[in-house]
Amino acid sequence: MKKISLIVLTSFLLVACGTKKEKPKEQPEKKAETEEPLKKEKDITKSLSPNIVTYFDRNEVTNFINQELRKEFGGDVNLVDQKSISFTKKEGVITAKGEYVLKGEKKKFEIQYLDRNVEYVLQSSSLKTTSKKAKESTSNPKITSNEKVYKTYEMQVKSRIVFFAKHNGEGGLRVTAKQEDGKEIEVFNKTGTFDTSTTTELKSGQYTITIYTSGGTFSFYYYSK
Numbered sequence: 001m002k003k004i005s006l007i008v009l010t011s012f013l014l015v016a017c018g019t020k021k022e023k024p025k026e027q028p029e030k031k032a033e034t035e036e037p038l039k040k041e042k043d044i045t046k047s048l049s050p051n052i053v054t055y056f057d058r059n060e061v062t063n064f065i066n067q068e069l070r071k072e073f074g075g076d077v078n079l080v081d082q083k084s085i086s087f088t089k090k091e092g093v094i095t096a097k098g099e100y101v102l103k104g105e106k107k108k109f110e111i112q113y114l115d116r117n118v119e120y121v122l123q124s125s126s127l128k129t130t131s132k133k134a135k136e137s138t139s140n141p142k143i144t145s146n147e148k149v150y151k152t153y154e155m156q157v158k159s160r161i162v163f164f165a166k167h168n169g170e171g172g173l174r175v176t177a178k179q180e181d182g183k184e185i186e187v188f189n190k191t192g193t194f195d196t197s198t199t200t201e202l203k204s205g206q207y208t209i210t211i212y213t214s215g216g217t218f219s220f221y222y223y224s225k
Contacts, residue, residue, distance in 0.1 A: 047092040047115040150211040163222040164197040171215025178208040
């Protein structure tokens with residue numbers, strides 16, 4: 001009887017061991033995938049040396065100054081040398097000061113260019129013919145017979161307006177700035193083929209800018225300082 005009980009007990013234990021389930025293997029936790037932030041592309045239009053005047057700056061700005069002198073005065077002006085120019089640079093803006101000789105007479109100049117790495121952009125100029133005081137007339141400028149209004153704009157002027165224009169062919173461009181009191185001031189007037197700019201000092205205030213054209217093909221832009 002004892003043998004039978006022992007056999008039954010042994011069989012029961014063997015069955016129990018055989019049916020024991022194995023625990024499932026734990027899967028390693030997957031780390032949450034995070035998107036890498038997009039790398040910002042470098043702004044190639046910013047100066048690589050915003051506060052240091054490089055040799056390239058001196059060379060390029062000197063060339064631009066001589067181009068401006070030739071445009072304004074032709075063969076009557078002596079070209080300048082970079083060694084005679086004082087250069088400073090702050091936040092990408094290059095200020096060049098010096099003297100040029102026009103018909104034997106020395107004249108001082110100050111001109112600024114913005115270094116945008118890929119190009120230099122004229123900011124201001126005190127050259128005699130590109131920085132002039134506004135001519136205020138008692139009567140509004142008259143439109144000539146072949147002149148027509150191209151466009152008008154409203155703008156707030158701080159102390160001056162800088163106007164850039166390029167023109168080909170016959171005719172030309174004329175630009176006026178009308179104050180709120182109705183007084184109209186001529187800020188640009190050139191004919192023929194040209195690629196130039198003017199800076200005109202104005203009183204602070206709201207102005208209506210009128211572009212007149214008398215033929216030819218042209219492009220322009222302007223801003224206030």
